[in-house]
Amino acid sequence: MKLSNYLIATLKEAPSDAETKSHQLMVRAGMIRKIAAGVYNFLPTGLRVFRKVENIIRDEMNKAGAIEVMMPFVTPADLWEKSGRWDIYGKELLRFKDRADRDFCLGPTHEEVVTDMVDREVKSYKNLPITIYQIQPKFRDEIRPRFGVMRAREFTMKDAYSFDVNELEAEKSYIKMFNAYKRIFERCGLTFKAVEADSGNIGGSFSHEFMVLAETGEDLVLSCNTCEFAANVETTGIKDVSIARNDKDFEPLAEVSTPKMTSVEEVSSFMNVSSEDIVKTLFLESDEELIAVLVRGDHELSLTKLKKFLGSDFLDLADNKVLKENNIVKGFCGPIGVNFKIYSDNSIKDLTNFITGANKDDYHCQGVNYDRDFLVESFGDFREAFDGDSCPIEGCTGSLESTRGIEVGHVFKLGTKYSESMNAKFTNQDGKEKNYYMGCYGIGVGRVVAAAVEQNNDENGIKFPTALAPFQVVIIPTEKTKGPALSKAEEIYDYLTNSSFEVALDDRQESPGVKFKDSELIGIPFQIRIGPKSLAKGVVELKNRLTGDILEFDQNDYDGIREKLNELF
RNA sequence: CGGGGUGUGGCGCAGUUGGUAGCGCACCUGUUUUGGGAACAGGGGGUCGGAGGUUCGAGCCCUCUCACCCCGACCA
Missing domain, CATH: 3.40.50.800 (Anticodon-binding domain)
Known part of the structure; x- marks a missing residue:
């Protein structure tokens, strides 16, 4: 390429909206330009790097026996209604109508489309296993796109889907993809880590994320300093180390005036107690009902874990309107006298005589004890793990250390979640119809490029690994x-x-x-x-x-x- | 969605009490340069995000609106 006839769109200064190194450098190097929030042009050098990544992915997918197809960016609502996700997906799904008033959306992921496709074409176990993939744009109407193409609304993803006759076979497909992913990120010259993860909106039973280690990563990864354990904070379990509580020490329940003390910090310093003696009461809306959740004052609730525990598709903090309707006093919430189901983190089991809100303005209760003062529907592991927690692996005495990571790839075991909801079946050896066992595997192509820049740069600019350089x-x-x-x-x-x-x-x-x-x-x-x-x-x-x-x-x-x-x- | 902020040439920014819009970089022409973002001279490019209003007069004041950015959206 003769550069006199090429487009080298370098800039001396980065635009003021670029925060991370990778975003600044990709703009300065003339790789990308923003045309709307979370929507980018790839300029020639940017595209060249993008293609390098794409080709490495394609090569390894093909080597692993996956078959390339291309599915549409625009997908009809009825497929999504079939799987039930039309109602669940929320605002991230960009919906619109065509001229005949039919509902469509821009595909944020393609389980529905691919399941439908395979179901139409594959009839017999003889055609299985099969793994289908594509490299194609997706659209997710993110609440807050940021960091350039790192978290864009329109982005290109390699998404692969495996179809197997049973769980054991599905596991083999999963491992094949897992290994292909390792090779892909190695070839891209990235320093990464595969960690256990939550499967989120995609659903399914088991998953791993591939994290590129970088300061600016949006995810928190916890790894054990002794064993091999590593997981996304969202899913890191906490060992239940609670001991039997001594019932004899119960103090009488009493209300204390705590004017305007709405936060744990305020209450703990006002009452001169540690935040571990305070129990936070949070009200959440799940699929159908309002529930209350208790976590210790120094802990954070993990919505992800609770959601999984409840098996609900929707779970979020109740908004102010709902709180008001139910006469819940924000800032002074407590479990006593509420007629919702109360879920409680395991760490509460140990506690006696703790402090909670009194459910009325400017008052907290002290000497609170569960069973005596209120009943817990269920205890469980509902809090987020943090730096220094002990490793959740049985028998391991190590403790967890946190690092930040950029999620560049994600592999899921889906099981029959989609094949059941969409009634996708093949005929088995015994002539009976069976649902496919599925897996799904994604890589954000643009994000790999950004992660590579984030990990490889100096004061002069980008130091691309040789395999990715334009x-x-x-x-x-x-x-x-x-x-x-x-x-x-x-x-x-x-x-x-x-x-x-x-x-x-x-x-x-x-x-x-x-x-x-x-x-x-x-x-x-x-x-x-x-x-x-x-x-x-x-x-x-x-x-x-x-x-x-x-x-x-x-x-x-x-x-x-x-x-x-x-x-x- | 809540809070905060910013919109002035391609990029980075300045613009005073309201009085004909400027700087650096980039771009074009010429001359001189030629191993680490060259120098000089000349030049082009702006509906000041948009609409409405106040005013003799608005980049600046008022109203509405759009876009973009940051923080939060879990502590009740």
């Missing part, structure tokens, strides 16, 4: 006018191009400094520099972006340059 090598003649350096550069350019390298020739009418800076900002791993200075010595120079090393070659030693590059790629 060009493998750029040839920089350091004289502007046509002369011996340019003709030498063109010769080497032709030679390396014919040797199947991805070469850029920076023949723009720019000063050398500009070319060096651009090349380093964009993240091209090697520069070949040719100028009056080097030619006077009869050499050309090869500079390594990653190490800063400069090698000299005889100006006619094209083979030597080629061999060196071959070594490095």
Whole structure:
């Protein structure tokens, strides 16, 4: 590629809305441009990197036996109604009507479409197992898109779906994909970790996330300092270490005036008690009913865990309106006298004589004890784990450490969730119809690019791993006018191009400094520099972006340059 | 959705009590430069997010609206 005929859209300054390194650098390097919140153009160099990632993914998917298809971006509501997700998915699903007033949405994921497709085409166990994948745009109307293409509303995802005859076979498919994912992220040159995860809106029984470790990651990963355990905070279990409570020490229940003390911190300092002696009461709306949940004052409720425990599709904090309708006094909530089911975190089991809200303005209760003062519907693990918690693995005495991660891939065991709801079946060996056992596997392509930038940069710009760089090598003649350096550069350019390298020739009418800076900002791993200075010595120079090393070659030693590059790629 | 903030040339920004809109970078032309974002001279480019209003006069004041960003959306 001759850069005089190319689009190098580099900027000296990043737009003020770019917060993370990767966002700033991708804009400055001229890879992406925003055209609406969470919606981006990929400019030529950005697309080249994107394609590199895409091709690595495609290659590994094909090697793992997955078959590529393409499903539509626009999907009809009836498929979503069939699976039941039309009502569950909420505002993230961008819905619209066509001219005939029929409901559609932009696909945020494709379980429905692919299940329908496979169900139509596959009739027999003889056609199984089968894993279908596509690399295609998705749209999720995120509450808050941010960090450039890291969390965009429109984004490209590789999504694969496996169909098997039974659970055991499905597990094999899962492992195949899991291993393919490891190879993909290794080839992309990323430092990552596979962790246990919650399966969220997609549903299913079991899942792993692939996390690229980075400061700016949006997820919190907890890993054991002793064993192999690692999981997303959302799903990290807490060992139930509660002991039997001594019933004899019950104090009388009493109300205490706590004017305007609505937070745990305020109440604990006002009453001079530790936050562990306070129990927070939260009211939540689930699918059908309002429930109350108790967690210790120093703990955080995990909506994810509670949702899983209750088996409900919808669970959220009750909003102010609902609270008012039920005469719940915000800031002074307590479990005493409420007629909703009360769920309580395991850590409460231990507690005697704790403090809660009194359900009336400016009062808390002290000397509160469950069973005596209120009844708990069920105890369970409902709080979020944090740094320093003990490892949830049986027999392990290690403790958890947290790191931040960018979720670049996610693999799920779905089981028969979708094949049942959509009545998708094949005929088994015994002539009976059976639901498919499914798995689903996603990778955010743009997010992999952003994660690579986030993990690989310095003060000069992006240091792309060689497998992802937009060009493998750029040839920089350091004289502007046509002369011996340019003709030498063109010769080497032709030679390396014919040797199947991805070469850029920076023949723009720019000063050398500009070319060096651009090349380093964009993240091209090697520069070949040719100028009056080097030619006077009869050499050309090869500079390594990653190490800063400069090698000299005889100006006619094209083979030597080629061999060196071959070594490095 | 709640709170806060910002919209002025492609990017980054300034614009005073209301009086004909400016700077740096980028861009174009010319000359000189040519190994780390060159110098000089000249030049082009703006419905000041949009609509309405107040005023002799609005980038600036008022009303509405749109977009974008940040924080929160779990502590009750």
